Amino acid sequence: MLFTSWLFLLASSGVEAKTDFPQHSPVPGGVALVSIPRSLTSDASVPKVYFEKNRVMVLPTNEPEAQWIAVIGIPLSAKPGPQQLQFMDADAKENTLVFEVKPKTYEEQRIQLNNKRQVNPLKQDLERIQREQSEMVSAFKSWHSTSLEFSRFELPTKGEISSPFGLRRFFNDQPRNPHSGLDIAAPEGTPIYAPASGQVMTTGNYFFNGNTVLINHNNGLVTMYCHMHDINVAPGDSLEKGALLGFVGKTGRATGAHLHWSVSLNNTRVDPVLLLDHK
Ligand SMILES: [Zn+2]
Numbered sequence: 001m002l003f004t005s006w007l008f009l010l011a012s013s014g015v016e017a018k019t020d021f022p023q024h025s026p027v028p029g030g031v032a033l034v035s036i037p038r039s040l041t042s043d044a045s046v047p048k049v050y051f052e053k054n055r056v057m058v059l060p061t062n063e064p065e066a067q068w069i070a071v072i073g074i075p076l077s078a079k080p081g082p083q084q085l086q087f088m089d090a091d092a093k094e095n096t097l098v099f100e101v102k103p104k105t106y107e108e109q110r111i112q113l114n115n116k117r118q119v120n121p122l123k124q125d126l127e128r129i130q131r132e133q134s135e136m137v138s139a140f141k142s143w144h145s146t147s148l149e150f151s152r153f154e155l156p157t158k159g160e161i162s163s164p165f166g167l168r169r170f171f172n173d174q175p176r177n178p179h180s181g182l183d184i185a186a187p188e189g190t191p192i193y194a195p196a197s198g199q200v201m202t203t204g205n206y207f208f209n210g211n212t213v214l215i216n217h218n219n220g221l222v223t224m225y226c227h228m229h230d231i232n233v234a235p236g237d238s239l240e241k242g243a244l245l246g247f248v249g250k251t252g253r254a255t256g257a258h259l260h261w262s263v264s265l266n267n268t269r270v271d272p273v274l275l276l277d278h279k
Contacts, residue, residue, distance in 0.1 A: 019059050019149045022071060022265075023274040027104035029076040029166045029178075031265065031274050034085065034099045035066035042090040043067065046148065049087040054266040055143050056085065057219040059150055071150070073265030074101055076166060076178050106166035109179065111255065118208070118253040119171045125207055132206045139201045139214045140222050140267045147218050152277035153195035154241070156225065157248055157259050159186030165271040180269040181224070181262035188229055188257040190248040195223065200237040209260065210252025213245050220267070226260040227251050 026032035036058075041047050049056040049070045057071040070085060080103040089095040113119055121129060163183035169176050198215040201222070206212050209226035213233060216222055229249025233239065250257045263272040 020152045025274050027102050028078045029271050030074050031270050032072045032099050034070045036068045038067055040089045041068055047087050049085055051085050051266055056266045060148055073268035073270045075268045106168055109167035110170045113171055129207050140264045144216055145219050153275045156195045156261055157184050157186050157190055157192045159184040181260045182272045183258045183260050185258045186248045188249055192245045194239040194243040197241050198239050200233045200235050203231050208253045220265055222264045224262040227254045
């Protein structure tokens with residue numbers, strides 16, 4: 001009898017899903033974990049799920065009711081209330097799932113910049129800014145799926161969190177886009193490490209973001225590192241967790257040395273804290 005239950009335990013742990021999940025926080029700028037009912041999926045293939053036309057990360061699970069969980073990045077601009085996901089069901093018919101976004105209010109942040117050109121860029125800067133923007137967006141939009149595992153992140157550098165994600169920002173009293181990353185203040189030259197394994201997609205010197213690295217972590221999960229002093233990696237590099245990316249600096253639009261760290265799911269910047277390992 002004992003022997004059989006031991007065997008049963010072994011067998012059931014063998015099919016246990018081996019992935020972590022981000023924290024479920026279904027608010028603007030947050031992440032929603034939505035189970036896809038078993039009745040709507042087939043065992044054979046990973047369901048293709050879309051939110052606002054962007055493909056969504058889907059991870060395996062082992063719930064009685066679901067074999068797959070959609071991990072959805074929710075835009076800061078999303079309105080609280082019901083939102084729809086599109087996906088193909090087991091019969092290859094388009095189906096929808098509804099999930100609920102709850103309200104969240106982020107605080108204001110007011111920043112004074114002496115360099116007026118960084119608040120109201122000149123005409124000649126705008127072309128460069130647009131080109132760089134589309135380079136970043138195409139990295140955020142790209143889809144690679146060589147693994148169905150997610151592991152929680154380590155903070156990429158040592159320092160104080162100086163600005164949380166989501167702050168409603170004003171530069172020299174003019175409203176600008178909300179803060180789409182997490183700022184970690186650290187002395188110039190502090191090393192920055194990959195918070196998880198991945199592949200370098202793009203590096204560049206950008207008008208606002210300064211020296212920047214973008215890393216692909218599979219299934220629509222992309223991270224971005226900005227204002228770096230030096231970049232130590234090149235596009236195409238495969239990185240292990242903990243690989244040296246470069247060093248903290250204050251290049252681009254920065255009032256002091258810090259790392260601006262963005263995390264993107266389905267082309268949507270979300271609060272990086274929700275993907276950190278809190279153990
Ligand atoms: Zn920042």
